[in-house]
Amino acid sequence: MRILLVGGTGLIGSAIHARLAAEGHECVLLSRHTSGGVPNARHVALDIAQATDASAWKPVLAGIDAVINAAGALQGQDMQGVHVAGSAALYAACESAGVRRVILFSAIGTNREARSDFSRTKQEGEAALMARDLDWVVLRPSVVVGRAAYGGSALLRGLASLPVLPVMPGTAPIQPVHLDDVIETVLYFLKPDAPSRVVLDLAGPRQMAFSDAVALFRHWLRRRPAYRFQLPAWVASAAYRAGDVAQMLGWRTPVNSTAQAEMRRGATGDPSPWRQATGAEPRDIETALALEPASVQERWFARLYALKPLIFGVFGLFWIVTGIISLGPGWEIGMSYVREGGLGENFAALTVIAGALADILIGLAILWRPSSRYGLWAALIISLVYVVIGTTLVPRLWADPLGPMLKIWPVLMLNLVAMAIREDR
Numbered sequence: 001m002r003i004l005l006v007g008g009t010g011l012i013g014s015a016i017h018a019r020l021a022a023e024g025h026e027c028v029l030l031s032r033h034t035s036g037g038v039p040n041a042r043h044v045a046l047d048i049a050q051a052t053d054a055s056a057w058k059p060v061l062a063g064i065d066a067v068i069n070a071a072g073a074l075q076g077q078d079m080q081g082v083h084v085a086g087s088a089a090l091y092a093a094c095e096s097a098g099v100r101r102v103i104l105f106s107a108i109g110t111n112r113e114a115r116s117d118f119s120r121t122k123q124e125g126e127a128a129l130m131a132r133d134l135d136w137v138v139l140r141p142s143v144v145v146g147r148a149a150y151g152g153s154a155l156l157r158g159l160a161s162l163p164v165l166p167v168m169p170g171t172a173p174i175q176p177v178h179l180d181d182v183i184e185t186v187l188y189f190l191k192p193d194a195p196s197r198v199v200l201d202l203a204g205p206r207q208m209a210f211s212d213a214v215a216l217f218r219h220w221l222r223r224r225p226a227y228r229f230q231l232p233a234w235v236a237s238a239a240y241r242a243g244d245v246a247q248m249l250g251w252r253t254p255v256n257s258t259a260q261a262e263m264r265r266g267a268t269g270d271p272s273p274w275r276q277a278t279g280a281e282p283r284d285i286e287t288a289l290a291l292e293p294a295s296v297q298e299r300w301f302a303r304l305y306a307l308k309p310l311i312f313g314v315f316g317l318f319w320i321v322t323g324i325i326s327l328g329p330g331w332e333i334g335m336s337y338v339r340e341g342g343l344g345e346n347f348a349a350l351t352v353i354a355g356a357l358a359d360i361l362i363g364l365a366i367l368w369r370p371s372s373r374y375g376l377w378a379a380l381i382i383s384l385v386y387v388v389i390g391t392t393l394v395p396r397l398w399a400d401p402l403g404p405m406l407k408i409w410p411v412l413m414l415n416l417v418a419m420a421i422r423e424d425r
Helices: 011-022 079-097 117-130 152-160 179-189 210-220 233-248 257-265 272-278 285-291 296-327 331-340 345-367 369-393 395-399 408-421
Strands: 002-006 026-031 041-045 066-069 101-105 135-141 165-167 198-202 228-230
Touching (some): 011 179, 066 079, 079 101, 079 117, 101 117, 117 257, 152 165, 233 257, 296 331, 296 345, 296 369, 345 369
Parallel strands (some): 002 066, 066 101, 135 198, 165 228
16 A cells, blocks of 8 residues: 555654565655655655645645545644644545545543643544545554653653653543554554454553652663652642743743643543454553563663763853853953953954854753754854864863863763764654
């Protein structure tokens, strides 16, 4: 079959594509941005939120036998455009083009009270598909857990790596489902004789508290049981608000006010209809984890995932504060260094001001995700420039007991670490 996979670079989409390609299917991946080197697939760049007219989808659907919509928008993105308007246009185009089979990934619990824009738009997206004369299937997965990790599953690993096990207040149970079970279900519904017009909850066989799920991952990461620390409500609220700020700066984070509402609602469902419709036997997450022991790579990821916000936050603020100090209380110290190098008063002042403004701009660029790559490269280059200028103008700084020249090298190492972990897909 030739299958259009919308959201083909996400956690679920990537896994589905790998399996479909292995089964001999031809895949057309669609996402906002193309990433080179995707094997066995044609990759189309299209912003779903902007493709709200069916005509925008007709060229993409040429020769397509089935569509899998695994696209999802998070807080800070156009959820209405992705989940409803753009997807509705896709379904209309499928109806016109005669592409009958459409599989939609929604979210578990959308049939209950919607407590966030995410749940509401997912629910409206389901309704838009169900209104079409198509052989549709709606799959509502719970928290999806597999070898790969992103979003909620990555958060579980990050929390599991902390010295204590934080218990978030006001969280409802979850029912994790294994990624492999999700993929098998998609393959089942791509069969010519598979049923259609069904809505299924993809939930694992066991409900558990969110903190218990974290404890399972802690054991998987080969860490000893930790003291369970009940987070005060105000601390949890501050963490969600901090996540909102990170979203505003372009970072994708599973900790935000939308996540807070979803965690209060929980992620549980009845897997019985899923079993009856497909014959699937959802695997227990604890058993599945035991069959795939965590490697050193998973343990590194878990620790770095928890540290990543601090690395970028501290590093960005370091550059901003350095610039502010240079323009304020450290002005005379900076001027004395430049004067010592033999530069005139006016040129010395311009040098200090230029350096301070450059530091502030670099810090801001690092904190804003779309420009963070450029900010990190600029920080790396200007740090080396500072070494050269400092060595040329004031070589005695290498022997200074406070080590201003020596401390640049740990800063450079942190810079390289930030560059290495910047990507989250």
